[in-house]
Amino acid sequence: MKVVNDVQGSLELAVPLIVDKTTVYVKKNIRKFESPDTDDLYTWDEYQYDKDEFIMLLNTDKQKLEADLVYVAMMTGVDLNV
Numbered sequence: 001m002k003v004v005n006d007v008q009g010s011l012e013l014a015v016p017l018i019v020d021k022t023t024v025y026v027k028k029n030i031r032k033f034e035s036p037d038t039d040d041l042y043t044w045d046e047y048q049y050d051k052d053e054f055i056m057l058l059n060t061d062k063q064k065l066e067a068d069l070v071y072v073a074m075m076t077g078v079d080l081n082v
Helices: 051-076
Strands: 002-009 017-019 023-032 042-050
Touching: 023 051, 042 051
Parallel strands: none
Antiparallel strands: 002 042, 017 023, 023 042
């Protein structure tokens, strides 16, 4: 993963997730860049992942969520059909 802070670009690029052939770009803290010289510029913090790295990250997050659901079910006695 590579982190690039304060990336600037157009509104079309200021979207939370972009996937291309080899890289996944996760953009956070997207905000309009206030400048007297331009009115269509945005800035954000960008996290760049290799596609395989991103897939592994999603799988890890999924496993954590499943474990949390099992824990909640055990603690509450509710059958969540996990």
